Amino acid sequence: MLTVHHLNNSRSQRVLWLLEELELPYGIKFYERDSLTRLAPPALRAAHSLGKSPVLVDGDATIAETGAIVEYLVDKCGGRLRPESGTxxxxxxxxxxxxxxxxxxxxxxxxxxxxxxxxxxxxxxxxxxxxxxxxxxxxxxxxxxxxxxxxxxxxxxxxxxxxxxxxxxxxxxxxxxxxxxxxxxxxxxxxxxxxxxxxxxxxxxxxxxxxxxxxxxxxxx
CATH class of the missing domain: 1.20.1050.10 (Glutathione S-transferase Yfyf (Class Pi); Chain A, domain 2)
Structure with a gap:
């Protein structure tokens, strides 16, 4: 099962959207920004040492950075939502x-x-x-x-x-x-x-x- 470590009002919303476009099943672990600093909570560091969202977990693989996650998911789906190479x-x-x-x-x-x-x-x-x-x-x-x-x-x-x-x-x-x-x-x-x-x-x-x-x-x- 794919799991998205999702911070409210953040880049990780894109990952949820892509998963829906690709029709992949996934779960969500939710995090809330600090109301004063607007920063992610320290708990996110358990998913990735930088403590930033999004983080995607797929079995033994942990992927951070939205672009890397997007490419990982596109590859996982055989290149869906990516134009043909060389075009x-x-x-x-x-x-x-x-x-x-x-x-x-x-x-x-x-x-x-x-x-x-x-x-x-x-x-x-x-x-x-x-x-x-x-x-x-x-x-x-x-x-x-x-x-x-x-x-x-x-x-x-x-x-x-x-x-x-x-x-x-x-x-x-x-x-x-x-x-x-x-x-x-x-x-x-x-x-x-x-x-x-x-x-x-x-x-x-x-x-x-x-x-x-x-x-x-x-x-x-």
């Missing part, structure tokens, strides 16, 4: 699989850290911290995010899905970054195709089944 669609698939966590998520996380830093600083220092973090956000992070959001919008003019005309695991990988980007970083503003992509994935029956099993998920609205 243009496969090259697109590989690029967007890695773009999700290699390019987009680091910038989104940096923006989140910088925007929340003033509120965590001592009251006497908040204005100074805000001035410093705003400078970095507006001078570095915002231009990078704009370029990435525009790239995604342009890609979706070519086809409805990131690897071509057919839905694939690359779309699953991009779901969490684009959901959070729309909710927190203005990715939908002036980019109708990005917004429409998120609406399409939210309408999929497998996505709705994963929501029902995984519990409340802030980015599904």
């Amino acid at each position: 243009p669609e496969r090259r697109r698939w590989t690029y967007w699989m890695h773009f999700a966590e290699g390019s987009l998520m680091p910038q989104l996380l940096l923006d989140l850290v910088l925007s929340s830093a003033p509120g965590r600083a001592p009251e006497a220092m908040r204005e100074a911290v805000k001035a410093a973090t705003d400078g970095t956000r507006h001078g570095y992070v915002a231009p990078n995010l704009k370029a990435m959001f525009d790239l995604v919008e342009g890609e979706l003019t070519k086809s409805p899905w990131f690897a071509g005309e057919d839905f694939s695991a690359a779309d699953v990988m991009l779901s969490f970054p684009l959901e959070t980007a729309g909710a927190r970083a203005g990715a939908f503003q002036g980019r109708p195709r990005v917004a429409a992509f998120v609406e399409r994935i939210h309408a999929r029956s497998a996505y709705r089944k994963a929501l029902a099993k995984g519990g409340p998920y802030a980015y599904a609205e």
